[in-house]
Amino acid sequence: MSISAAAPSAETTPARISPHELLLLASVFIVAACGLVYELTAGALASYLLGDSVLQFSTIIGTYLFAMGLGSWLSRYLKHQLVAQFLKIELLVGMVGGLMPAALFIAHSLLPPGQLAAFRVLLYGLVLLVGALVGLEIPLVMRILKKQFSERYALGDLVSQVLTFDYLGALVVALAFPLLLVPHLGLVRTGLFFGILNVLVAVWALLLFRTQLRAWAGHAWACAAALGILLVALLGADRLTSWAEDRFYGEHILLRESSDYQRVVVTQGNAGTRLFLNGNLQFNSKDEYRYHEALVHPAMAGHGAPKKVLVLGGGDGMAVREVLRYPSVQSVTLVELDPHMTRLFSTLPLLRKLNEDALLSTKLNIVNADAFGWLEQQAMEYFDVIVIDFPDPSNFALGKLYTTSFYQLIDQHLTAGGYAVVQTTSPLLARRSFWTVVSTLEAAGLTTTPYHAHVPSFGEWGFVLAGRRPWAPPRELPAGLKFLDLNGLPALLNFPPDMARVPTEVNRLSNQQLVHEFEAEWGKVH
Numbered sequence: 001m002s003i004s005a006a007a008p009s010a011e012t013t014p015a016r017i018s019p020h021e022l023l024l025l026a027s028v029f030i031v032a033a034c035g036l037v038y039e040l041t042a043g044a045l046a047s048y049l050l051g052d053s054v055l056q057f058s059t060i061i062g063t064y065l066f067a068m069g070l071g072s073w074l075s076r077y078l079k080h081q082l083v084a085q086f087l088k089i090e091l092l093v094g095m096v097g098g099l100m101p102a103a104l105f106i107a108h109s110l111l112p113p114g115q116l117a118a119f120r121v122l123l124y125g126l127v128l129l130v131g132a133l134v135g136l137e138i139p140l141v142m143r144i145l146k147k148q149f150s151e152r153y154a155l156g157d158l159v160s161q162v163l164t165f166d167y168l169g170a171l172v173v174a175l176a177f178p179l180l181l182v183p184h185l186g187l188v189r190t191g192l193f194f195g196i197l198n199v200l201v202a203v204w205a206l207l208l209f210r211t212q213l214r215a216w217a218g219h220a221w222a223c224a225a226a227l228g229i230l231l232v233a234l235l236g237a238d239r240l241t242s243w244a245e246d247r248f249y250g251e252h253i254l255l256r257e258s259s260d261y262q263r264v265v266v267t268q269g270n271a272g273t274r275l276f277l278n279g280n281l282q283f284n285s286k287d288e289y290r291y292h293e294a295l296v297h298p299a300m301a302g303h304g305a306p307k308k309v310l311v312l313g314g315g316d317g318m319a320v321r322e323v324l325r326y327p328s329v330q331s332v333t334l335v336e337l338d339p340h341m342t343r344l345f346s347t348l349p350l351l352r353k354l355n356e357d358a359l360l361s362t363k364l365n366i367v368n369a370d371a372f373g374w375l376e377q378q379a380m381e382y383f384d385v386i387v388i389d390f391p392d393p394s395n396f397a398l399g400k401l402y403t404t405s406f407y408q409l410i411d412q413h414l415t416a417g418g419y420a421v422v423q424t425t426s427p428l429l430a431r432r433s434f435w436t437v438v439s440t441l442e443a444a445g446l447t448t449t450p451y452h453a454h455v456p457s458f459g460e461w462g463f464v465l466a467g468r469r470p471w472a473p474p475r476e477l478p479a480g481l482k483f484l485d486l487n488g489l490p491a492l493l494n495f496p497p498d499m500a501r502v503p504t505e506v507n508r509l510s511n512q513q514l515v516h517e518f519e520a521e522w523g524k525v526h
Helices: 020-049 051-075 082-110 116-147 157-206 216-235 237-249 290-302 320-325 339-347 349-354 372-377 396-402 404-411 431-442 513-525
Strands: 252-258 261-270 272-277 278-286 308-313 330-336 366-367 383-389 414-423 445-454 457-469
Touching: 020 157, 020 383, 051 116, 051 261, 051 308, 082 116, 082 157, 082 216, 082 237, 082 261, 157 237, 157 252, 157 272, 216 237, 216 290, 237 252, 237 261, 237 308, 252 339, 272 404, 278 290, 290 445, 290 457, 308 320, 308 404, 320 330, 320 383, 339 349, 372 396, 372 404, 396 404, 396 513, 404 414, 404 431, 431 457, 431 513
Parallel strands: 308 330, 308 383, 330 366, 383 414
Antiparallel strands: 252 261, 261 272, 272 278, 414 457, 445 457
16 A cells, blocks of 8 residues: 655654554554453453462563563564564464463363463463564554555654554553453453454455455465354353363352452352352352351350441351341441342342341341441441451452451451451461461450361361450350350360461561461462
8 A cells, every 4th residue: 555745744744644544553452452451361360260369460461561572572583574474463363362261261171180380381371472472563563554654654653653552452451351341241252352353453454455465365264264263262152161160160050150359150069059259169058057157156145245246258148147146136237349249149049048038137238348448437337246257368459358457447346345256267278377367366456266167168267256355155155056056165266286376477468478378378288
C-alpha cells in the first residue's frame, strides 16, 4: 500500500490519519489487549491452582516481562518479509496464548498428585513462549508502519502513536479482565476469545498486504486453520472445563461457578457433599460438624450467655448454624467478602439444608465486605463472641487477617468478658504456623487457650480462644451436639509432644511471617 507524499511535512504539521492507518493502529490496540490478557490469565490460573496469589502474580508478571524483552531483542534478526513474519507471529500468539488456559487446566487434571513441579515447568515454559512472541509484535509493527508511512510521519510521531494505542489497549483490558471477562467468560473462554482476536489481526494483515506476500494462499490456509481450531475450542470450552474439573475432583460435581473472588465447586459422592474454593477443600458434609462444633461452642458456652455475636468469614453459614443454638443470642453479624457464597448458601436447597437455613434467620445481618476494613469502620460496635473462620494464611491478602494489627482490632470490638476464637490450621502438619498465631494473639494483648480436634477430612485441626480473661470450661453445652461433650472438652486442650508449643515469631503486617511459615510447612506436605 502506497501513500502520497503531498501532505505537509510531519516535522511541522501532523498528518491526518487515513482509514487504513487507523485500522493498522487499531490492530496495535488489539495486539496489546491480547498480550495483557495472556499475562493475566496465566497469573490468575497460577493463583487458582498453586495458591499464594501475590507470589504467583509477581513471578508470572516478572517472567512475562522478561520474555517480552527477550522477544524485542530477537526482533532485530527479522530483516526480510516483515509482513509475513508478523502474520506468522500473530498466528502463533493467537494459538499458543489462546489455548494456554485450556492446556494448563488439562495438564493440572492429568498430572498425578504431587507433580506440581512438572506443572510449574509447563506453566512458566508457556509464559516464556507467549511473552517472547508478544515481545516480537510491537517492534515489527513499528518497522512495518515506518516502511509504509515514512514519507508522512517522523519516527517520533510514529512511535508515540503506536505506544499510545498499545498502552490504551492494556488499560482497557486491565479494567475489563476482573470486572467483565473472568466473571462472564471464565479463564478458558477469555483466553480463546482473545486468541481469535489475534488471528483476526493476522487475517487483516493478510488482506491489507496481500500484494506484498509471496505465498498468500499458504498464509490464508494457515489463518483459516488457526481460526477454525480456536472456534472449535471456544464452542467446546464448557465441556473441556467440566472434563478437567471432573478429573480433578473425582466425583459428581453439583455446582461449578466463578465469582469475582474465587472458583466455587460443590461435589457429591460416597465421601459426602464437599465444598471447594479454588480447588481447596473447605468442608465435607460427613464430618463438618466436628470442625464447626469445635470452632464455635467452647467460646459460646464459655461466655455463658452471649447476646451479640460476630462471625468473620464462614459464608457457608455452618458457624452461624452453631451460634444460633444459643437462646440468649439476640443478633448475629456475618461478614463475608464474597456475596456469591452467601447467596448460594441461602438459596440452593441442598446447601440450605446443610446450614439448616441459618442464613435466613431473622437474627442474622449479612455484610459482604472485607473484614479488616469493616472492623476499622465500626468504632462503637462490641460483641460478646467473635468467631474468625477465615481460609488458611496461604497468601499475603489472607495473612493480614492473622496479624497483630488485625487482632488488636478484634480486641477493640470485644466486650469486657468476651471471647474470640480463630481457626488456626493443623498443629500437627503446620506446627510452627499454629503456634505463630498463638504468639501473635498474645502479642496483641490477649490471653489465649489453644486447643485442637480431629476432623477426618483434614486430620488434626487447631483453634485458639482469646480474650481479656482466662477461659474456663463451660458447665453445659447445647443439646443435640454430635461431637463435643463436657467430658471430652479437656482432651482438646492437651497437646502431645509432636504438637507441643515451639518458639515462633509474631506475625505482623510488616513481616507476614506466618505466610512464610505456612508455605514452608504445607509445601512439604504437598
